[in-house]
Amino acid sequence: MPHKLIAAQRVRPALPIIPASLHTALALWGPRVLGAAVSLIGLLVTMQLYLAGQWLFALVALLVVCAGLFVYMQARSSAWRFLFPGLLASVLFVLLPIAYTVSLSGSNYSSQNLLTFGRATDYLLSTRYMPEGAQRYNFTLITDGKAYRAVLESEAGEAFMSERFTLGGLRKPVPMKAISGPIADHAVDTARLIQHLNTLRALVLQLPDGSTAQMSSLQRFDASRPLYRQNADGSLSNQQDGSVIRPNHQSGYYETSAGERVPPGFTASAGLRQYTTLLTDQGLREPFLKVFAWTLAYSLLTVALSFGAGLLLASLLSWQELEFRETYKLLYYLPSAVPGMIAILIVKMMFFTNTGEVNTVLDAVFGIRPEWFATPALARTMVVAVSVWLYFPYMMMLCLGLIRAIPADLYEASALAGAGPLANFIHITLPLIARPVLPVLIASFASTFNNASLIMYLTEGGPSYLDTREPIGMTDLIASATYNIAFFSGSNFGLAAAISVLLFAIVAVLAFASLRLSRSRGFMD
Known part of the structure; x- marks a missing residue:
């Protein structure tokens, strides 16, 4: 038997051996060839973007290519090679959209002012x-x-x-x-x-x-x-009636001597005009302040009620003598297992005035059929109730984990002292989970502050305000109102971008506060 193994080993074909010189050449020139190929592709993409008129994106692509060459082709920057993809993703998908939104808020960009000044001029000259x-x-x-x-x-x-x-x-x-x-x-x-x-x-x-x-x-x-002939001063002469139109970079239109606008409009710099319009325009300021107050109240009520319900259920489910505890946990967690859009649409049908199950029960018991979607107070009550129903399972599971981390000796000592469940909850459970759960509550507040999908699927913002020129409803949150301003009724993207910047500032402050609380010494202790 050993002789057969030796014979088999003798006839096994030898693996090809790469010459040392070839191995050195591959190690030396392989990365360089790959880098040159990637750089060439990046430069081609940059050129195509520039030829398409997208000079800003071409500049970003060129900077990415140059940064990649510097990181991967220099030996002294080897420590950045693993960080570069993450940093690049942060720049492209976080910082660049933020910068674009801020720049958009300083313009009059809308559905009536989509073109650049040059393209608007070319359009008029081609008429x-x-x-x-x-x-x-x-x-x-x-x-x-x-x-x-x-x-x-x-x-x-x-x-x-x-x-x-x-x-x-x-x-x-x-x-x-x-x-x-x-x-x-x-x-x-x-x-x-x-x-x-x-x-x-x-x-x-x-x-x-x-x-x-x-x-x-x-x-x-x-x-x-x-129809038009361009003059030396940049104005356009109408060859049919002899009138002259001139560009107005404040309004973003060519205008006649009487101030009449000639479409199409063009994009122009607005400075801080979108922000001042938001704060000084009577038809927009009052509804916006109302929406802001409602958003604040909605977020506070949702977080407080969902946390209260989650903490109460978690305290009950932590009782060791309770039978079928795992079954109750599963049933209570089901709202989070269903996709949010499906759950909201199902609940929406339950609140229909004539066919909804909620009004069917209320009619049978009290003889009433409330107009949930037409009455502002009832619509807001419904929004808060549905939001709490969607959020409390997460709070319940969070509180279950925190309660489980509390030493059982504390409850045993409290029982020996004659304290009841309510005293244990007030003096042991609540103080010990309050500090670690506070950053999570702040993060949840920021999340509900931006919750536009609930409003869009449940009430679509209704009932609407009648004293505003923008499509804003009484149940609209700031995020959903911004969406309506951006894509409906004139599509005022510049104003929507200004509101988004303000909303981003609010959420950024809340996120910063949450991080500071998470890193505080009291929390770590």
Whole structure:
């Protein structure tokens, strides 16, 4: 048997041995080649972003590539190689969105002011009008060898054909001659027309009477003319009525001498105007202050009631003599196991006025059917009740863990002293869990402060305020009101961004307070 093993080992093929020089070359040049390839890809992405007009994102991509090269290609920065991905993710997904939101709050960006100033100007300069008596023509593009000819047919039946021309490099009008009838041989198909659409839009055809025609649609040319002409001072002259419009970088529109705005609007710097509007505009300030007060009350009530309910249930479930304790824990934790959107929609149907189970019970017992979604006080009561129902299982499990960490000797000594369950709760349980649970309560307060999904699924913010020009409801929290301002009724993204910055500042202060409490010596003790 040993002889067979020795023989097998002798015939086993030897593994290839990498020469030392090749191993050294791979160790030396492998990272450099990989780094060069990644850098080339990053530079290509940067170039594409820059060519697409996204210079800010191109600058960010370039900075990322340069930082990656410095970290991974320098021996003295090896300690940062494991930290760089996390730092990069923090910059891209945390700091950059925050910076973008802050910059957006300093602009008039909205659904009416989406374009940049240059694009708004180009749009107005591309606007055309039809002079009196101008003709419209059916357009056909035909091939003539490697060149093309354009054929126009007027509504009166007159036909014209152009000279031979090539697509691209056309700097002057192409002359047309009258013909006896339209020639459609070798006509270019629609797919090819679309392929050359940008070039055809620049094509100017000069008719025998001296008028010109340009493309107005894929198969139509007409004798329209540019509506605006740009002047040396940046204003635009209306060639149809002779009026002049000038850009107003405060309103973000071109305006006439009478102050009338000419769409489309463009994005302009607003400075602190969004913040001052939020605090000084009567139609926005009062509803916003009401929403802020309601958000504060909702967060306090939700955290206090859910913590109270969770602590009470945790104290009861910690009683060793209680049978089926694990079953009760499972039943109480079920609201957290169901997806939030599904749970909220199911509870919403339970509060329907005519078909909901809640009103069915109230009607049977008290003979009433409250309007939960139409009455402000009832709608807010429903929101708080549903929020507490969703939050208390988390508080219950948290308190169960904290109560379990309390030494049993304390309760035994209290029992020997003749203290009852209520005295144990007040003098032992509550003081010992109050300090470690306080940072969690602050974090929960910040979470409920930002809870827009509950309002969006349950009440949609209703009932609405009638004295505001923005879509704000009486059950709206700041987060849900910001969402409505950003995506409904004018889509005022700049104002929504200003509210988001203020909301971020509030939540950041709460998070900082929570961290300080967590790190305090009293908590550690």
